[in-house]
Amino acid sequence: MKLKNSLPPSKGYRGRFAPSPTGPLHAGSLVAALGSWLDARSNKGKWLLRIEDIDTPRCVAGADQEIMRQLQAYGLTWDEDVSWQSKHLERYQRALEHLNELNLVYPCTCSRQTILEALATQGISPGRNQEIVYPGTCRSPEMVATHKDISLIANTAWRLALPSNLVMEFDDLIMGHQSQNLNQEVGDFVLRRRDGLFTYQLAVVVDDEQQNVTHVVRGQDLLSNTARQIYLQKILGFKQPQYLHLPLVLDANGEKLSKQTLATAIPTEDPKAVLAQLRQAAIHLGLKDLPDGENISIAQWLQAATQAWKGSTIFS
Ligand code: GLU
Ligand code: ZN
Numbered sequence: 001m002k003l004k005n006s007l008p009p010s011k012g013y014r015g016r017f018a019p020s021p022t023g024p025l026h027a028g029s030l031v032a033a034l035g036s037w038l039d040a041r042s043n044k045g046k047w048l049l050r051i052e053d054i055d056t057p058r059c060v061a062g063a064d065q066e067i068m069r070q071l072q073a074y075g076l077t078w079d080e081d082v083s084w085q086s087k088h089l090e091r092y093q094r095a096l097e098h099l100n101e102l103n104l105v106y107p108c109t110c111s112r113q114t115i116l117e118a119l120a121t122q123g124i125s126p127g128r129n130q131e132i133v134y135p136g137t138c139r140s141p142e143m144v145a146t147h148k149d150i151s152l153i154a155n156t157a158w159r160l161a162l163p164s165n166l167v168m169e170f171d172d173l174i175m176g177h178q179s180q181n182l183n184q185e186v187g188d189f190v191l192r193r194r195d196g197l198f199t200y201q202l203a204v205v206v207d208d209e210q211q212n213v214t215h216v217v218r219g220q221d222l223l224s225n226t227a228r229q230i231y232l233q234k235i236l237g238f239k240q241p242q243y244l245h246l247p248l249v250l251d252a253n254g255e256k257l258s259k260q261t262l263a264t265a266i267p268t269e270d271p272k273a274v275l276a277q278l279r280q281a282a283i284h285l286g287l288k289d290l291p292d293g294e295n296i297s298i299a300q301w302l303q304a305a306t307q308a309w310k311g312s313t314i315f316s
Pocket of ligand 1: 017018020052204217218222
């Protein structure tokens with residue numbers, strides 16, 4: 001099966017920034033925030049803020065408030081009420097139940113270790129940062145086809161049963177044409193984990209639909225998730241947003257900046273430091289002919305950056 005992406009959304013641009021509250025924003029996450037804010041503002045659209053706090057073991061108390069304070073200090077204002085994923089668990093449950101009714105999910109009790117062992121018998125040993133493609137251990141046609149009472153089965157993950165030869169194609173506004181064979185590169189992925197938590201893939205798709213998001217602008221580290229998100233949109237009958245994946249900020253070792261690599265929080269106290277940090281992010285985003293930040297307010301600088309956005313070298 002080969003699925004092409006549908007038509008781009010027609011009007012009413014709605015973008016979003018969806019940080020996980022695992023710590024304060026750093027230079028890398030600022031690039032994603034600024035890029036999506038500029039794209040929304042230059043399209044006269046709305047920019048929503050969604051706190052992706054469903055992976056509770058990874059969340060840090062107060063990080064959501066800190067992120068909001070940082071965005072405000074940087075003039076990256078959002079429209080509408082902030083949305084916290086942890087307050088909408090019933091939405092994700094409903095989507096999972098719907099997929100269950102369509103006979104598209106099955107329970108899985110494999111641990112990471114048993115999956116790695118099963119792969120090893122096939123001579124496969126995924127490297128660090130490599131996708132662990134589920135070998136289908138718990139999948140049986142009967143299990144997929146029967147109706148299951150999800151709420152009654154504890155300590156079990158729920159996986160999506162993919163059709164065979166599922167190649168997803170889409171066009172990224174920067175990265176161009178993309179194609180991913182979901183069977184070979186991803187496998188039947190998890191929608192709800194063994195610990196009961198809903199996964200990022202399910203929650204992000206449900207919320208982008210719920211919030212009528214038309215444009216997903218985010219870092220390139222998330223590019224490889226997009227095909228499975230578009231597939232979920234198709235089977236749930238959701239609209240498909242446009243995707244734009246921004247260049248990542250790498251550290252001196254060529255690794256993505258992250259809390260793991262001890263990226264430091266962006267400064268918020270001194271407006272001069274804020275402008276310097278914004279300029280650095282804008283240069284990374286390929287913006288040309290920007291004001292140097294002398295004798296200019298943050299709001300004025302952002303206005304100039306909004307004008308410059310469509311002329312960015314990342315689009316050429
Ligand atoms: N919460 C995700 C992250 O911080 C981003 C989700 C998204 O933009 O789709 O990595
Ligand atoms: Zn399993």
